[in-house]
Amino acid sequence: MRNAFLIVSALAISTSMFAQEEKDFQDWMKTTGATAGSLRKNLEAKNGEAAAGDAKKLQDVFTQVHDFWMKKKIDNATKFASNAQNGFKEVGELATAGKFDEASATLKATMAHCGGCHNAYREKAADGSWKIKYD
Numbered sequence: 001m002r003n004a005f006l007i008v009s010a011l012a013i014s015t016s017m018f019a020q021e022e023k024d025f026q027d028w029m030k031t032t033g034a035t036a037g038s039l040r041k042n043l044e045a046k047n048g049e050a051a052a053g054d055a056k057k058l059q060d061v062f063t064q065v066h067d068f069w070m071k072k073k074i075d076n077a078t079k080f081a082s083n084a085q086n087g088f089k090e091v092g093e094l095a096t097a098g099k100f101d102e103a104s105a106t107l108k109a110t111m112a113h114c115g116g117c118h119n120a121y122r123e124k125a126a127d128g129s130w131k132i133k134y135d
Helices: 002-044 048-072 075-096 100-121
Strands: 122-124 130-132
Touching: 002 048, 002 075, 002 100, 048 075, 048 100, 075 100, 100 122
Parallel strands: none
Antiparallel strands: 122 130
16 A cells, blocks of 8 residues: 555656646747747847847757757757857857847847747647747
């Protein structure tokens, strides 16, 4: 009886942790959309400091996204996240240096990594929301 309780408890805890990880992931994606929009506007306005701040925030988010996919052992998604992380770092460096055209071009290339991951690991649910696809 005690073993059955321990197994049920372990399953409940792991299910709860899995649900929290997915919620965190969804929150990161929401942050990403808004921050990428802000970054684009700041680059157009040639506001290097604000653009670099946005790029740093995105770099930090993709550090978490990378770790999420690494835990799931999904190498391709981990690579997309790593490429995005590195791309946002470069965007920030270029914005800080006042190279706004180069930063904008790098942002566009970096966003392609986001799109690649979305195409491979996101699917639309029946209710119109998006959910993570793990295969």
